[in-house]
Amino acid sequence: MAASKNQRSVFLGRLSLPERNYLADALRTETVGGVLLLVAAVAALIWANTPVRESYETVRSFHLGPGSLGLNLSVQHWAADGLLAVFFFVAGIELKRELVAGELRDPKAAILPVVAALCGMAMPAIVYALTASAGGGSLGGWAVPTATDIAFALAVLAVIGTALPSALRAFLLTLAVVDDLFAILIIAVFFTSKLNFAALGFAVVGLAVFWVLLRKGVRGWYVYVPLAVVNWALMYNSGVHATIAGVAMGLMLRCTRRDGEEHSPGEHIEHLVRPLSAGLAVPLFALFSAGVAVSGGALSDVFSRPETLGVVLGLVVGKAVGVFGGTWAAARFTRAELNPDLKWPDVLAVASLAGIGFTVSLLIGELAFSGDAVLTGEVKAAVLVGSLIAAVLSGTLLKLRDNKYKRLCEEEDRDEDEDGIPDIYEQDNPDYHLRMAAKYEAKAAAHRKLAEVAAGRTTSDDGPA
Template sequence: MEPVKTRLFSRGSWPETRRIADLLRLETVGGVIMLIAALVGLVWANSPWAPVYEMLRSVEIGPESLHLRLSLAEWASDGLLVIFFFVAGLELKREFVAGDLRDPRRAAVPIAAAFGGVLVPALIYTAINLGGGPELSGWAIPTATDIAFALAVLAVIGRCLPSALRTFLLTLAVVDDLIAIVIIALFYTDDLALLPLLLMFVPLALFTVLVQRRVRSWWLLIPLAVATWALMHASGVHATVAGVLLGFAVPVIRKSGEGPGLAEIFQHRWQPLSTGVAVPIFAFFAAGVSIGGLSGFVTSLTDSVTLGIVLGLLLGKPIGITAATWLIARFTKADLDDDLSWIDVVGLSILAGIGFTVSLLVSELSFGEGSADYSNAKVAVLLGSVLSALVATVILRMRNTVYRRIHEEETRDADNDGIPDVHQQTAPTASGATTENRGPTDS
């Protein structure tokens, strides 16, 4: 008997599909809030009241003795954004420990796509800025995908998009953020203070021990998390790295009879704060760049930094993601799922060119506040993200009829048992028998 061929973007289990759907709904709402916050910041920064906006960004608060006397803009990027990366760390660990992506064959596609979507934009930016100088330090800016923003656009233009593609976009974006965090830690740490970095592992270890014992007491965990963040900040490594480390420390698998795992509980508690508060506030402070009218906008378009970022997001992302996915299919002899076409993959990969949150963060780390390159980088991130969203909208809307047909097939429930029939279709096993695809049971 011939072995069952691997299929790219095949349908996941029903429990995982439901979980992803719930997560996507929350990210979509957060994306809309973030977009509104960014527009308010951008309009305010280009209005007659721009000095008030700049004054607000520069207001400093915090204890000087602990080296935490930061401006509101710095608190947004160094402090609040840690919550975003903590949730990202929880989601990434959960995907690979208990999600459908614990299967290496299913995980290989979004991981390879994420690496392709990081490598090609970086190469494009570097090629345009080969002259050297400070401009070259922004090579990592167009490498990130914004989870909330991309999913918000996807919710508007592709409500009937197959769930496997939605899961692919979410997983790709999370892995993408992890790669970005590694890049930040390795390449954007100028002055490393070794003592605070070593001391950071003390509260992190205590936090890990407590959560591994399923301790949920906020009065114990939050002070340890804050201490981990503060020491990471003092070490010179960007403080958002602490968020990912804390997320990775939380256990995913539940104890028998204990209900949801601790990672699921923490994600349920912290994700609304991340998508509804932390990321929008960061977007409000980060997106406020003075364009300088039409002439200033046109001038910025000729800058090599702007060109590198825009082309990296608009062309590099889809080229890297689609090429990596095709290579996986080519060398593993996998087929695309019957319901899908490669144009779906192309449209989704263009949508991944929406950078925004992490791209704006890397822009700040690359060039510093107040520089011309930083202003051009912010304009480029906004422009590249908008263009990627528009082009993806055209492609995915053209496929909307196909998506609707697939969606109707997925949601048919003839036996009224609460599980769509498509998740109960029999699949051949190695012995020739059949099994129902109801997904893994909780244990």
């Protein structure tokens, strides 16, 4: 009894098979979306730094929408306030699922990723504040380097061609989910303009109707999509950032499976909406937000202006130190034992990867310095530079361990009995060992038969071989 009581939990251990399958499916879509995001960002930079750059400003500042409803917005605002609501809707579903069925459902298991994410947000903010204060800059951008962009991080993994074991990928995804939660809270609390209480009240009523319809089991996209659009418009006009409506509706979906259900409603809707978010909404946001003028002088200003230097150091240094330090401290406090197949440098590599803070960092940069177009552009450039440095640093660290990761991934995927279930999940099953013994015996018999044929000791129907 005492031995089990003192047994240490394993950090970054093997995932359950359903969780592993869900993770593989989710990250497959995010990886494709991340590559599209990378392409959109590069396209925006090219568009904004060529002779046709005036057309870029013309397109993203073009206004459309019903002015009578307070929705005559520029293309850039539609991308930031409208399309990103889809991204945050998916983030809300992810968070709900993590809380009820994923890594965050068990408070003891959730301590490590939650502490790591909190430290990974607090440290970049501290680094920014210290850097900006030392240079006499504005503290208004403290939240810019606090976010992690999971799609861009996965795109980096795809580009450099490295494989991460599922436990490390799950840790990165959980970090990003908790990051998204606190980014949502930061946007709601610190970047809310003057409130329109009438619109906010109607938005709350609309969300309540959405919740009631879900609980009553009402089905049909033609009911929920129009209601979601109305809730978004009311939230936008209330002064609260419109993406909060997306998060709230995502959190309302049921993400636990009932008897006879292959997927919960939340998982089903996430499966349908995630490609729209990763493949369209986020890349279009990047296309109309990442286009900043880049020149030798602009890049040197990134490292000389306190606000922009604070963003770069926050992403590159603050994220890595915060996530790694928080993880190590939490593991020590909870007496968690690191998976023996992994090493602490692996955690440091993932912590560095978390410094890629593209999408939400760009959004917060726009909100933090909305009254200063020049500084907004410089902060966006700092986000791009910081994310690029973090990508190169983490990619280098991951490449050093790539052979080890490939062996671990091959071990995770091996399915010698070809029953669709990786062998590593069946090693304690007696039936699995019986099947494998029969398979090896059949192979041995086939080899003996071939040896006999080669030696001329067997005969065919027509005579000696």
